[in-house]
Amino acid sequence: xxxxxxxxxxxxxAWAFDAVSNALSSEGHEVQALTLSGLGDExxxxxxxxxxxxxxxxxxxxxxxxAVLVGHSYGGRIV
Numbered sequence: 001x002x003x004x005x006x007x008x009x010x011x012x013x014a015w016a017f018d019a020v021s022n023a024l025s026s027e028g029h030e031v032q033a034l035t036l037s038g039l040g041d042e043x044x045x046x047x048x049x050x051x052x053x054x055x056x057x058x059x060x061x062x063x064x065x066x067a068v069l070v071g072h073s074y075g076g077r078i079v
Contacts, residue, residue, distance in 0.1 A: 002067075003031075003066065003067045007056055008035070008075050009073025012039065012072070013036075017033040018033075020033075036056075
């Protein structure tokens with residue numbers, strides 16, 4: 001099975017991928033939906049594109065397996 005890292009658009013978090021995450025997981029895939037700093041519920045100082053890119057890089061590097069990156073809207077710019 002595949003490993004998916006889902007990167008949401010601006011002002012969204014991991015919850016934006018609930019339906020997709022559930023569908024992929026039910027097929028046996030590993031899914032990691034991200035909430036990037038400063039987006040979603042809580043603002044964060046110093047949040048910018050570079051910081052978000054680094055957060056996604058850390059998610060990819062967090063495991064020793066390949067991953068499929070999926071970006072929605074602003075998340076596509078990061079991916």
